[in-house]
Amino acid sequence: MQSIFMVGEQRSGSNLLRVILNESSKIAAPHPPHILQRMMPLLPVYGNLENAKNFKKLIEDVCRLVELNPVPWDKVKLDRKEILKRCHEKSLIAVYGAVMDLYAEAHNATAWICKSMQNIQWADELNIYFNNPKYIYLYRDPRDVALSFTKAVIGEKHPYFIAKQWNKLQELCIAQMNWHGTENIFPISYEELVKDPEDIVQNLCQFLGIEFSSKMLDFHKSKEAERSAKSSSLWENLSQPINSSNSKKFLTELTTEEIKIIESITGDVMDTLGYERAVVKKGEELTFSEQDIERFAQENADAKAKKASQIDPSDLKRRKLQTGFINQIAGKTAA
Secondary structure, rough: EEEEEEEOOOOOOOOHHHHHHHOOEEEEEOOOOOHHHHHHHHHHHHHHOHHHHHHHHHHHHHHHHOOOOOOOOOOOOHHHHHHHHHHOOOOOOHHHHHHHHHHHHHHOOOEEOOOOHHHHHHHHHHHHOOOOOOEEEEOOOHHHHHHHHHOOOOOOOHHHHHHHHHHHHHHHHHHHHHOOOOOOOOEEEEHHHHOOHHHHHHHHHHHHHHOOOHHHHHHHHHHHHHHHHHOHHHHHHHOOOOOOOOOOHHHOOOHHHHHHHHHHHHHHHHHOOOOOOOOOOOOOOOOOHHHHHHHHHHHHHHHHHHOOOOHHHHHHHHHHHHHHHHHHHHHHHHO
């Protein structure tokens, strides 16, 4: 089974690319429950995983996390005993791999793609366990990413914190790309994807060793796109064709001050990725005092609270099932 990881940062077109690739009969690309991102910080709860009882508890909780995903997985039944049998070692990475393999097999696929973008944080472990798998590095202009996050029901809301996270994740992706080279990592900018999707997807298919089909560009007609679009406002655009003009909106929708903050934090990485700075020249980046950051944090918290109050009740209910389960596990650590 081929393992493929889509990495970068959210709000960069990852669900768009996921449903495009999911239209290949060779690839299974489920909506991610973010197994590693959510469970890695909770591993101390389980103690020594060499203990059979502890490891089985981890398997059970990972399966429940998946079963509570806001966009349900179809066709697959997560047989706990089968997952245990498939684990080559007693680790969260092994459980994660077994779960993804089961999903792919249920869809008669020979490869799976996980678009949990922050998985790049565990690239060293992924490289070892999955024997140097392939990565799709999807990146987007950080100023448009920040704008998208301010509108989304998830994530940070202040440009300072959005930019800090974007910068960290891009640096990790670039480091892996420099280490592996293009043999294992395929970089794609969101802007290129929406401008010329057929050419980009054809080249990506060649990298992945799968056949390109024009059906992939009709992703918005698929059941997976429909299910995702109905689940949350985050993915409502999946039911529509690609919008080739969905870039550089920050120029009219962000303030000059917000752009300054973002470019001051991300400028060097923007230069590396080929994004032109709008207001902050190299060497003229802003610096931020402790008082600035405290103010940003309060503004961020206020904006997140306001956005949370606007979430569609049905979407919120689905999210609470999963977050409530995670909080329940985390509470055992606190205890």
